Amino acid sequence: MTTTNLPAAATREALGPTLVRLQQNGADIVVVDADLGKSTSARTFRDAFPERFFTFGVAEQNMISAAGGLATLGHVVVASTFAVFAEHAFDQLRMSVAQPKLNVKVVASHGGVSTGEDGASAQSVEDYALFSSLVNFTVCVPADVVEAEAMVAAAVATPGPWYIRTGRPKIPVIYTDGPRFQIGKADMLRDGTDVTIVACGLLVERSLRAAEALQASGISARVLNMGTIRPLDVAALEAAAKDTGAIVVAEEHLTHSGLGAMCAQAIAATTQPVPMEFVGVQSRYGESATWDEVLEIMGLTVEGVEAAARKVVARKR
Amino acid sequence: MVAGTGTDLRAFTQRVRRHVVEMVYGAQSGHIGGSMSSTEILAVLYGRIMRHDPKRPDWAERDRFVMSKGHCTPVQYATLAESGYFPVEELSTFRKKGTRLQGHSVLGKPEGVENSAGALGMGLSFGLGIRLGMRLSNIDAHVYVLMGDGEQDEGQVWEAAMAASHHGVDRLVAIIDRNGIQNDDFTAATMRTEPLDEKYRAFGWEVRAGIDGHNLEAVEEALAWARDVRGKPALVIFDTVKGKGVSFMENNPNFHGAAPNAEQFARAMEELA
Numbered sequence A: 001m002t003t004t005n006l007p008a009a010a011t012r013e014a015l016g017p018t019l020v021r022l023q024q025n026g027a028d029i030v031v032v033d034a035d036l037g038k039s040t041s042a043r044t045f046r047d048a049f050p051e052r053f054f055t056f057g058v059a060e061q062n063m064i065s066a067a068g069g070l071a072t073l074g075h076v077v078v079a080s081t082f083a084v085f086a087e088h089a090f091d092q093l094r095m096s097v098a099q100p101k102l103n104v105k106v107v108a109s110h111g112g113v114s115t116g117e118d119g120a121s122a123q124s125v126e127d128y129a130l131f132s133s134l135v136n137f138t139v140c141v142p143a144d145v146v147e148a149e150a151m152v153a154a155a156v157a158t159p160g161p162w163y164i165r166t167g168r169p170k171i172p173v174i175y176t177d178g179p180r181f182q183i184g185k186a187d188m189l190r191d192g193t194d195v196t197i198v199a200c201g202l203l204v205e206r207s208l209r210a211a212e213a214l215q216a217s218g219i220s221a222r223v224l225n226m227g228t229i230r231p232l233d234v235a236a237l238e239a240a241a242k243d244t245g246a247i248v249v250a251e252e253h254l255t256h257s258g259l260g261a262m263c264a265q266a267i268a269a270t271t272q273p274v275p276m277e278f279v280g281v282q283s284r285y286g287e288s289a290t291w292d293e294v295l296e297i298m299g300l301t302v303e304g305v306e307a308a309a310r311k312v313v314a315r316k317r
Numbered sequence B: 001m002v003a004g005t006g007t008d009l010r011a012f013t014q015r016v017r018r019h020v021v022e023m024v025y026g027a028q029s030g031h032i033g034g035s036m037s038s039t040e041i042l043a044v045l046y047g048r049i050m051r052h053d054p055k056r057p058d059w060a061e062r063d064r065f066v067m068s069k070g071h072c073t074p075v076q077y078a079t080l081a082e083s084g085y086f087p088v089e090e091l092s093t094f095r096k097k098g099t100r101l102q103g104h105s106v107l108g109k110p111e112g113v114e115n116s117a118g119a120l121g122m123g124l125s126f127g128l129g130i131r132l133g134m135r136l137s138n139i140d141a142h143v144y145v146l147m148g149d150g151e152q153d154e155g156q157v158w159e160a161a162m163a164a165s166h167h168g169v170d171r172l173v174a175i176i177d178r179n180g181i182q183n184d185d186f187t188a189a190t191m192r193t194e195p196l197d198e199k200y201r202a203f204g205w206e207v208r209a210g211i212d213g214h215n216l217e218a219v220e221e222a223l224a225w226a227r228d229v230r231g232k233p234a235l236v237i238f239d240t241v242k243g244k245g246v247s248f249m250e251n252n253p254n255f256h257g258a259a260p261n262a263e264q265f266a267r268a269m270e271e272l273a
């Protein structure tokens, strides 16, 4: 599972090729784009199916409302831009997609702070909080490119609004034997008895490495890939609380509004809440540096996850 | 088919205006002014221009009406009910607990409502998307989008105007109810949007402006022209009177979103007798 024998890849690379494959296999996909198709890989779809690709220019609000209108004709509409620019059309997402429950899949790349050098304006620390606040949306964050492909395929096959956040940097492939993604289900990548690390996105692979380091010092950590943020796999969280008695949530997002907050709400409602720690962006915006350095500045590292796990295990006693 | 062909549109609009006042009075909330300024526009669309069938609201080949100024549900619901989409009696449930007739438009509630609205500025984009989808599905139906003149302040309207002509979309008909008033004040005092006709022309649209939006023949003539434009999106700007039909509501910014009291209600119904 954890051995990486596929080359590192960015989750954003999954979009275009997957859509082309699905369309060739009989899907009815239309892609709308806001002048970022090269970076999101959506252009790959345009090259194969130009008549099914509409560019809206740098005008995300128009693009999202038009996506809603297109979806009323029965097409699966995939809206592609960067995560921060999808946020630009929040009310359009609410009015033109979420409330009428239309079949629009927002697949936004450059999610999180790992966009690096571009700095705070291009780093989305709040995107899936916004999308999770929209009723009727399914919200997903892939842990690697293989899972990203599976999520795009699941989104196209499943009616209703979706948000998939992909990332810019090339990251290791975890699912070397193929995807295991199931909508709304956490994937247990490693079992353990002392603590559970719940992670999404590029923090999954880092959490696996943290679990190995913890093992060396006698702490047995379970690792859950929480690929679906909404609906959250509450059963897996309950089991984690019961079996391991402590939880760390690790994510590339603000902790107070992200996966951490959502998991804490679920855990608080269980019969026996357990101590939790949160690795993520702590009430701040990002800054310019290489993507790896920004993650380091934010503490989104193997060591960061490991320290949080030790801390939460200590709190059990 | 065109539903309503042959109906007496003058009588139709009078019934719609009475419903509008009754609905807003009954709910003690809702938007009379912009409903009354759009009454003839909707009556002509549903009675003379659009290809639709109230008995088959899901008919794939139907023309679509997109209500971008989603606060004007009174005129939308009254027109749909009078056209046969649902029983006129249901209008009295407007804005009340358990109703299908929500304060602002909700897609599919009731049948015949083609979009969700309430936040201004999105309808032209949504209609553009519908038309692009139709084109892809080889459906040659029309999309009619009704906007307010205050709504033209929204930047998204201009994004949509630009994109519609960029994509060479036709059979997309935008309509502006130019009643000269928005929420707080007259539009001229709030934000200068004129000359709207020249702006849309510069954006690549075919435009007709200065049409009397309460003259049924003029409305029909202009909308029939817009329906037949090919190769470009088309816009008709109707000059209208906000609150048209009730003397003390006419051109009065206070009747944008306020309900009449009992005395005003009685006077209004008398004037609309």
Ligand SMILES: Cc1ncc(C[n+]2csc(CCOP(=O)(O)OP(=O)(O)O)c2C)c(N)n1
Pocket: B031, B033, B034, B035, B037, B069, B071, B072, B118, B119, B120, B121, B147, B148, B149, B150, B151, B152, B177, B179, B181, B182, B183, B242, B256
């Ligand atoms: C995005 C947005 N901002 C504010 C409002 C509140 N609002 C409701 S109606 C209105 C004025 C609309 O004026 P106009 O477009 O001229 O409509 P009409 O005169 O036909 O009623 C405003 C500001 C809104 N509905 N949507």
Ligand SMILES: [Mg+2]
Pocket: B034, B148, B149, B150, B177, B178, B179, B180, B181, B182
């Ligand atoms: Mg107005």
